[in-house]
Amino acid sequence: MPPSLFRHARFELSVADPLALPEPRGAEIAFAGRSNAGKSSAINALAGQTRLAFVSRTPGRTQLINLFRLGNGAALVDLPGYGYAEVPEAVRRRWQGLLEHYLTKRQALAGLVLIMDARRPFTALDRQMVEWFARTGKPIHCLLTKADKLSRMEQAKTLAAARRLASADFAGLPITLQLFSSLKKTGLEEAEAVIASWLAQKEEWPPAKGEESREPKASMEIEAPAQGGIAGEDSSPSVF
Ligand SMILES: Nc1nc2c(ncn2[C@@H]2O[C@H](COP(=O)(O)OP(=O)(O)O)[C@@H](O)[C@H]2O)c(=O)[nH]1
Ligand SMILES: [Mg+2]
Numbered sequence: 355m356p357p358s359l360f361r362h363a364r365f366e367l368s369v370a371d372p373l374a375l376p377e378p379r380g381a382e383i384a385f386a387g388r389s390n391a392g393k394s395s396a397i398n399a400l401a402g403q404t405r406l407a408f409v410s411r412t413p414g415r416t417q418l419i420n421l422f423r424l425g426n427g428a429a430l431v432d433l434p435g436y437g438y439a440e441v442p443e444a445v446r447r448r449w450q451g452l453l454e455h456y457l458t459k460r461q462a463l464a465g466l467v468l469i470m471d472a473r474r475p476f477t478a479l480d481r482q483m484v485e486w487f488a489r490t491g492k493p494i495h496c497l498l499t500k501a502d503k504l505s506r507m508e509q510a511k512t513l514a515a516a517r518r519l520a521s522a523d524f525a526g527l528p529i530t531l532q533l534f535s536s537l538k539k540t541g542l543e544e545a546e547a548v549i550a551s552w553l554a555q556k557e558e559w560p561p562a563k564g565e566e567s568r569e570p571k572a573s574m575e576i577e578a579p580a581q582g583g584i585a586g587e588d589s590s591p592s593v594f
Pocket of ligand 2: 393394395408435
């Protein structure tokens with residue numbers, strides 16, 4: 355049975371630019387990951403719907419931000435995938451800046467779900483995403499998806515290695531991770547429980563009048579990526 359938090363998710367809107375997102379009407383949960391990592395499939399699996407988020411046959415084609423509204427008023431914000439080598443540098447840089455702005459400045463954002471292929475978690479771009487987002491102090495939950503492609507033994511090793519990496523490289527940051535498979539529908543309840551706990555902890559949103567500035571504002575610099583670091587990392591496609 356699909357988890358109840360997501361079951362009534364429905365598509366609300368798409369925007370081409372995070373600055374065009376409407377004022378938040380509820381707490382938001384961002385979903386991010388490399389293109390082709392399995393983000394759309396994970397959203398569909400969580401929602402118990404097969405075609406809510408588009409599962410791409412042509413990775414990198416969609417550069418839109420899609421917003422899905424949950425039954426409780428919160429929203430899932432499906433961000434464009436990253437890591438697409440064929441995007442021109444100028445376009446990639448612009449997108450990076452816009453997404454960084456959204457992820458670090460959106461007060462309604464309760465946390466980030468980071469989708470990574472269990473066969474190669476924490477690529478350089480994933481690490482950069484963690485580092486950007488962690489500065490907000492908000493939690494990150496990683497889904498190591500496509501776990502069905504690994505044997506039970508490999509799954510256990512992958513999870514242990516990813517946990518070791520996270521506690522070594524992201525010590526002290528609010529980051530958790532789990533195995534997941536959209537195909538086999540495994541890990542749904544665990545993911546739902548984490549997200550539900552974020553929403554429960556998030557102060558009421560929108561805030562009551564006069565409390566708009568209560569949440570501390572994140573501040574950060576936009577860093578120039580290392581030479582050849584982002585787009586050239588590998589051949590799997592996406593938008594920035
Ligand atoms: N075996 C397996 N394949 C998956 C899983 N999740 C996604 N895929 C496949 O991976 C490809 C990319 O998935 P998609 O959800 O479009 O990735 P996105 O670009 O991150 O949104 C598609 O061919 C999916 O069918 C999974 O859990 N298991
Ligand atoms: Mg997708």
